[in-house]
Amino acid sequence: MDHNLTLITTIASGFGLALIFGFIAERCRLPALVGYLFAGILIGPATPGYVADISIASQLSELGVMLLMFGVGLHFSINDLMSVKRIALPGAIVQMAIATVLGMALANCWGWTFGEGLIFGLALSCASTVVLLKALEARGILDSMNGKIAIGWLVVEDLVTVLVLVLMPPLAAILRGVSLENTTTPLTATVATPLWQTVSFTLLQVTGFIVLMLVVGKRLLPWILWHVAKTGSRELFTLAVISAAIGIACGAAVLFSVSFALGAFFAGMVMRESEFSHRAAEESLPLRDAFAVLFFVSVGMLFEPAILLEKPLSVLVVVAVIVLGKSMAAMMITLALRYPLNTALTVAASLAQIGEFSFILAGLGVSLGILPAEGMSLILAGALISMAINPMIFSLIKPLQTWLLRVSELARHYEKNTGKFSELPMTTERKYLVDQVVLVGYGRVGKRIAKVLSDNNIPFVVAEQNRELVEHLRKKGIPAVSGNASEPSVLIQAHIANAEMLVIATPDTIDVRKMIKTAKMLQPEIKIVIRTHHEDESKFLREERLGKVFYGEEELARGMSTFIVEQYTSK
Secondary structure: OHHHHHHHHHHHHHHHHHHHHHHHHHHOOOHHHHHHHHHOOOOHOOOOOOOOHHHHHHHHHHHHHHHHEEEEEEEHHHHHHHHHHHHHHHHHHHHHHHHHHHHHHHHHHHOOOOHHHHHHHHHOOOOOOHHHHHHHOOOOOOOHHHHHHHHHHHHHHHHHHHHHHHHHHHHHHHOOOOEOEEOOOOOOHHHOOOOHHHHHHHHHHHHHHHHHHHHHHHHHHHHHHHHHHHHHHHHHHEEEEEEEEHHHHHHHHHOOOOOOHHHHHHHHHHHHOOOOHHHHHHHHHHHHHHHHHHHHHHHOOOOOOHHHHHHHHHHHHHHHHHHHHHHHHHHHHHHHOOOOOOHHHHHHHOOOOOOHHHHHHHHHHOOOOOOOOOHHHHEEEEEEEHHHHHHHHOOOOOHHHHHHHOHHHHHHHHHHHOOOOOOOOOOOOOOOOOOOEEEEOOOOHHHHHHHHHHHOOOOOEEEEOOOOHHHHHHHHHEEEEEEOOHHHHHHHHHOOHOOOOOEEEOOOOOHHHHHHHHHHOOOOOEEEEEEEEEEEHHHHHHHOOOOEEEEEHHHHHHHHHHHHHHHHHOO
């Protein structure tokens, strides 16, 4: 074959096989990523037949990393993270530390060096955001409190991993020279430059880049997008978005010695500040998806299938660390922070896999000579297996929760959510306990309803799953209880038995029918107002006459139509 066509043949074979096996994976109810990785294995050097150009695939994968990280930054919201910071920050950091130690313990058993064990453990500690988002979306819990906690947890993991990617190159020489069997050797003995000086200089470069992006980029990028958007050219707008992502990533690497990943991440973060951020995400999505596919294909090319036959026990132990070790650690941490059992099980299932950041970490480790090729193959094997069984793990949440509640008093204790925010304080005024409104959810809609109630001196109690938000409301003098309002105990604590009205204003996926049934049982005369985003649900609720139903799109259309007719007929 003409060597001048290697780029074309690599892209064609990668896309073609990724399409076929990604489709097969989806039909088998597996993440499409499994199919992409398998496509890479087939065109890699470890399998017979056509072998794609590894060097070209590696460069294409770098573009995939840039655009993946750009997408992460474009959707990164500090506000969303701060809303679950009390569980996401300590939970993610402690869980990553535990998983890293488990990985290092395995590496020690295999005779690896300290640096190899550290990178291996870190690669096992971070889960795939892509796999998680697809799993939560498939089960309709993406917007639930449990979903927000799981996403916030992974965002913290992503941020920690980005920091690790920044520090790996300057510390590579040090990590290559330290053995797990002789960790008493001073780290600075392996290089001429002192460790503190190397790390300080690296952090100084990173800080300089971040300051430049937050001060200059935050203003310049939105300004550029605004002027490009004024031209009305869709192609130019898409080109501006992609140029910013790749250009900033390359500039960060050349000028500040910062990784492509970090540069692209901050490009996405500052672009989020633009009023065109949603359009930027939409226009760049096809290209991001395409190069992300090539990234996973190129990762699959590095996999050695023989390791499944040569070291099956090692593969099983790695899978056990990912699926059991990480999950158990996350579950215990969540329960220790006094969150309900269902939240703990959801977070545990969310972390029972590894994905794109693990590949990025491992790939950089291999290129720097810190991680052996065997480590990359073990990580890929662990990723393939953990991603394949992750849907099954999510499906076990409900039966496992039911079983634990039946056999364990401790599980029942945690499920009751006995934290101080799960019941109203004894000092709550009587006006909030009789003839009050019980407002379920304090999001964008619930907050506006609460303001109207306050302006009209109508007493209300908020039932909200976010404990941090409940704490904030109480500081403002608003009575609130923490928990899932579909559970009878939460409505009881909100004094639903004496309430005048139940207003369900949350977009979260909750058992509305169960909530209404509980409220009617405790207060047969209670009036019920329901917000829903689902047309089928709105029809069912109206047919059953369970309360006054407000269907989002319908109410918006009615309000806009009324205004249009009024304006038109007033001429």
